[in-house]
Amino acid sequence: MKTQVYWAPGRVNLIGEFTDLSGGPVLPAALDLGVRIDAAPAKAISLVSHELGGAAELAADGKPLEGETDGWARYVAAVAIELALLGRPAVGLEGEITSTLPIGAGLSSSAALEVAVGLALCTVADFPLEPMELAQAARRAEHRAVGVPCGILDQAASVLGRAGNATLLETGSLAYEYVPLPEEIALVIVDSGVSRRLESSGYGARRDELERAFAALSGHDPHELTVAEIDEIAHSGGLDPIAARRLRHVVGESERVYEVARLLRDPSAANLQRLGEVFREGHESLRLDWEATTPELDLLVELAYEQGAVAARMTGGGFGGSIVVLARAKEAPALADAVVTAYGDRGDTPARAYICRASDGARRLS
Ligand code: GLA
Numbered sequence: 001m002k003t004q005v006y007w008a009p010g011r012v013n014l015i016g017e018f019t020d021l022s023g024g025p026v027l028p029a030a031l032d033l034g035v036r037i038d039a040a041p042a043k044a045i046s047l048v049s050h051e052l053g054g055a056a057e058l059a060a061d062g063k064p065l066e067g068e069t070d071g072w073a074r075y076v077a078a079v080a081i082e083l084a085l086l087g088r089p090a091v092g093l094e095g096e097i098t099s100t101l102p103i104g105a106g107l108s109s110s111a112a113l114e115v116a117v118g119l120a121l122c123t124v125a126d127f128p129l130e131p132m133e134l135a136q137a138a139r140r141a142e143h144r145a146v147g148v149p150c151g152i153l154d155q156a157a158s159v160l161g162r163a164g165n166a167t168l169l170e171t172g173s174l175a176y177e178y179v180p181l182p183e184e185i186a187l188v189i190v191d192s193g194v195s196r197r198l199e200s201s202g203y204g205a206r207r208d209e210l211e212r213a214f215a216a217l218s219g220h221d222p223h224e225l226t227v228a229e230i231d232e233i234a235h236s237g238g239l240d241p242i243a244a245r246r247l248r249h250v251v252g253e254s255e256r257v258y259e260v261a262r263l264l265r266d267p268s269a270a271n272l273q274r275l276g277e278v279f280r281e282g283h284e285s286l287r288l289d290w291e292a293t294t295p296e297l298d299l300l301v302e303l304a305y306e307q308g309a310v311a312a313r314m315t316g317g318g319f320g321g322s323i324v325v326l327a328r329a330k331e332a333p334a335l336a337d338a339v340v341t342a343y344g345d346r347g348d349t350p351a352r353a354y355i356c357r358a359s360d361g362a363r364r365l366s
Helices: 073-085 109-124 131-146 153-160 203-216 227-235 241-265 269-288 295-306 329-346
Strands: 004-013 028-042 045-048 055-058 092-099 165-170 176-180 185-191 311-315 322-328 352-356
Touching: 004 109, 004 153, 004 322, 028 045, 028 109, 028 153, 028 352, 045 073, 055 073, 073 109, 073 131, 092 109, 109 131, 109 153, 131 153, 153 165, 165 241, 176 241, 185 295, 185 329, 203 241, 227 241, 241 269, 269 295, 269 311, 295 311, 295 322, 295 329, 322 329, 329 352
Parallel strands: 045 092
Antiparallel strands: 004 028, 028 092, 028 165, 045 055, 165 176, 185 322, 185 352, 311 322
């Protein structure tokens, strides 16, 4: 069989950060940046990447051929192992991986790699999976590869994306619907240049703190509580201050997801103004309650609003990475340049801006 081309996009999350750790809603868009694999069926897995450096040389079921698997090959191995556990016949894959996604920018380069590899391995073995089955296998692979207890956001966003839309996904039931993005709005992503890697961030610590908060709520369903009720429980000594802050973020953030979806569906001037406020509230909640922003991300958000952004906030797993900006399409290039320049004037690390289109999800290109 000849070489075929597979594609899986990265994602930007518009709002709904860390809500997937407790089955809450998220609102990501798949990007026109992603991972491409040009490969043909083979006996074993042999994938090279000039950008990432090195190669993945594995048995078709993901087992190492010799020595230890390291670097990005861990993701490839983990996906192959997860698919083998689902019954995928052991057909290998030989070819090349290329990526247009910046690494460490918080745009889900690892999820895009997992999904692209999963799609390619399923196709060569004639082992079709439903989109969400593929996303779940890719998510388990992330846990297996680097031990990060992530939610389903990144992998689902990569699989489900639809051009011109964001995906409103309930991460508990996995029900989803599309929310069209207003045509006059462009997506600008600004990478702070402070690189993040899920495996070394405070991600796992936050997840533990949230679970502690849930455990302390004996009897209360956290998803039924309002922010005011959480404050009351904390005040009466039922929650320690850290647990209360983490919980307040997750509950408030879920409400913001639904509000943003409503506002995007009816982008009147007043609603776009409100969108800016909700994004600001979301960023403040990540800064003060979830404590996952960095001074660089805070600065970028301020600069984006100064330059006329409709809305701006940190996006993704935090502790570095990028902000997402909704800008008026005509103003987007100038805004992106101005933010990057002003940020460069204030510090040593250069930022990089990407004007992106919400795009279709993972698929075979040929
Ligand atoms: C990372 C994780 C996701 C999600 C986000 C924060 O990207 O992989 O599952 O928790 O952080 O929203």
